[in-house]
Amino acid sequence: MSNSIQIDETGGKKEESKKSQRQLEVERLRKIRVAPGIPSRNLDYPAREGYARRVVCDRQGRLDKFERGGWSYVSQDALDEKNPGTLKATTREGVDSRVSQVVGSHKDGQPMKGYLMELPIELYNEDQAAKMEQVDDLESGLRQGADTDGSGKPGKDGRYIPSTGIKIEQKGRHR
Numbered sequence: 001m002s003n004s005i006q007i008d009e010t011g012g013k014k015e016e017s018k019k020s021q022r023q024l025e026v027e028r029l030r031k032i033r034v035a036p037g038i039p040s041r042n043l044d045y046p047a048r049e050g051y052a053r054r055v056v057c058d059r060q061g062r063l064d065k066f067e068r069g070g071w072s073y074v075s076q077d078a079l080d081e082k083n084p085g086t087l088k089a090t091t092r093e094g095v096d097s098r099v100s101q102v103v104g105s106h107k108d109g110q111p112m113k114g115y116l117m118e119l120p121i122e123l124y125n126e127d128q129a130a131k132m133e134q135v136d137d138l139e140s141g142l143r144q145g146a147d148t149d150g151s152g153k154p155g156k157d158g159r160y161i162p163s164t165g166i167k168i169e170q171k172g173r174h175r
Contacts, residue, residue, distance in 0.1 A: 043055045043101060043103070043114060043116075045074075045099070045116055048074075048118060050120060050121055051118040051119065051120060051121055051124075052118065052119050052120075052121050052124035053074065053116060053117070053118045054116075054117060054118075055101075055103070055114040055115065055116055055117075056071070056114065056115050056117050057103060057104070057112055057113070057114050058112060058113045058114070058115065059106075059112070063115065066117055069119070069127070070119055070120075070123055071117040071118065071119045072117060072118060072119070073098040073099070073115055073116070073117055074098070074099045074116040074117065074118055075097040075098060075099065076097050076098075076099055077097065098115055098116070099115065099116040100113045100114060100115045100116070101113065101114055102114075139168055142166060142168060143166045143167070143168060
């Protein structure tokens with residue numbers, strides 16, 4: 001590789017290697033690039049302290065359901081400016097400031113959009129606890145051999161329930 005010679009402000013010669021310029025460019029690109037062949041999250045967005053965030057599809061009634069649940073849309077200008085490049089979702093400027101991205105298609109072939117929404121973490125945790133209560137009730141019934149049809153009667157369909165009861169192993173369950 002050849003070196004180029006430049007004259008500095010004082011009139012002296014200054015050698016500068018093309019390789020060092022190239023290395024600087026490669027280092028700069030390493031910080032911002034995403035390799036296309038490496039799996040990554042398609043809807044990556046910065047976290048916001050004190051809030052739970054998720055992308056909600058615009059299926060029939062789903063956005064309204066989330067709005068009634070207290071979720072609010074994240075606007076493009078509310079994103080963390082310190083982390084450029086972490087948000088891959090885009091908005092249509094001048095039309096809608098909500099962060100959204102096409103995530104699939106509806107049955108009729110029209111594009112399905114996903115909108116970034118958030119909820120205060122306290123409300124999110126309350127919702128998760130309520131869902132876990134329902135799961136715990138269902139599992140309790142399963143351990144007793146109860147039908148899931150609401151009758152609550154064990155063995156109604158002639159199932160055998162061992163004297164030790166039914167055991168459910170839970171691996172990786174968050175409580």
